Amino acid sequence: MSFTGGESYHIRVGGHELVVDQPADTGGSDRGPTPVELFVASLASCVAFYAGRFLDRQGLPRGGLGAAADFEMADDGPARVARVRIRLRAPTSEPLAQAPKEALRTVVHHCTVHHSLLRPPEVSIDVDVT
Incomplete structure (x- = not known):
């Protein structure tokens, strides 16, 4: 991660790049999500990923699968x-019966990010000043 000016930071994760920033009303340029928005989006996308895998196993389509989050x-x-509130939209041509709906609810609660919040990791922050 590297500072790019104002309240903005350039992040590299694996082979991917993105920018985090702050809204204009708090001194940023709003060039990207805030770190907190990225955190919440990470949880929502993990829930959607687990839902997609569940739909695959049930032989149901993923098209239209989505999640919305607010915090x-x-x-x-x-x-x-x-x-954090996540609303999962599972696309099916017919409403899911109660048993598969409950199974889906159970599966999405097992996403890795959700588990990491329930059992927080040990975090250490080292500060190197050169």
């Missing part, structure tokens, strides 16, 4: 996400 920040300190 709320905590009112008290420290700064953090307090709530």
